[in-house]
Amino acid sequence: DSGVTQTPKHLITATGQRVTLRCSPRSGDLSVYWYQQSLDQGLQFLIQYYNGEERAKGNILERFSAQQFPDLHSELNLSSLELGDSALYFCASSPRGSGTNEKLFFGSGTQLSVL
Amino acid sequence: GESVGLHLPTLSVQEGDNSIINCAYSNSASDYFIWYKQESGKGPQFIIDIRSNMDKRQGQRVTVLLNKTVKHLSLQIAATQPGDSAVYFCAEKRAGNMLTFGGGTRLMVKP
Numbered sequence: 001d002s003g004v005t006q007t008p009k010h011l012i013t014a015t016g017q018r019v020t021l022r023c024s025p026r027s028g029d030l031s032v033y034w035y036q037q038s039l040d041q042g043l044q045f046l047i048q049y050y051n052g053e054e055r056a057k058g059n060i061l062e063r064f065s066a067q068q069f070p071d072l073h074s075e076l077n078l079s080s081l082e083l084g085d086s087a088l089y090f091c092a093s094s095p096r097g098s099g100t101n102e103k104l105f106f107g108s109g110t111q112l113s114v115l
Numbered sequence: 116g117e118s119v120g121l122h123l124p125t126l127s128v129q130e131g132d133n134s135i136i137n138c139a140y141s142n143s144a145s146d147y148f149i150w151y152k153q154e155s156g157k158g159p160q161f162i163i164d165i166r167s168n169m170d171k172r173q174g175q176r177v178t179v180l181l182n183k184t185v186k187h188l189s190l191q192i193a194a195t196q197p198g199d200s201a202v203y204f205c206a207e208k209r210a211g212n213m214l215t216f217g218g219g220t221r222l223m224v225k226p
Contacts, residue, residue, distance in 0.1 A: 042204075109158050
């Protein structure tokens with residue numbers, strides 16, 4: 001168990017809908033990361049937050065947004081969903097988010113299916 | 116959730132043999148590298164890491180080799196066990212702490 005908690009484990013929804021994925025980082029970790037794992041593109045970095053502030057942005061669509069709350073949990077919001085958004089979404093956390101040698105610890109993921 | 120649907124290169128080894136999983140990374144400026152293991156239904160799990168000022172690092176049954184000249188990383192698993200069956204990803208860290216993952220290799224261990 002990595003200590004990173006993601007809910008829900010599975011989510012089935014329809015095109016055009018909006019969903020929220022939730023992540024609780026490891027105790028003491030200030031930085032949260034979101035990754036998308038799809039069949040054709042492997043693990044793709046979406047966005048990073050550190051202590052409530054956005055720190056880095058990757059290949060995140062404009063239809064997607066995220067935030068990190070004062071208690072350090074994070075939510076990833078996906079709107080106007082398309083079939084191609086079906087994927088595994090992982091959250092990871094690390095202590096500071098800026099150290100060269102910081103390891104990321106991953107949750108078990110949320111499997112999103114858009115029908 | 117699992118990554119079994121990915122069209123990944125597959126390495127099939129006999130239980131007890133040594134496994135070598137290779138990875139080519141893309142950015143010569145990357146200074147930190149990690150190997151992750153992803154089992155079915157789980158998230159990536161940290162195995163071993165190496166900094167760019169090293170060329171070899173050993174853990175328990177695992178060794179990572181780094182060749183910066185050709186931008187190549189390898190993971191060696193000694194005495195491979197059925198529990199080692201998983202998808203293995205290498206990841207490189209670039210500026211801004213953005214960890215970038217390679218495409219992954221599926222390791223299958225035959226009993």
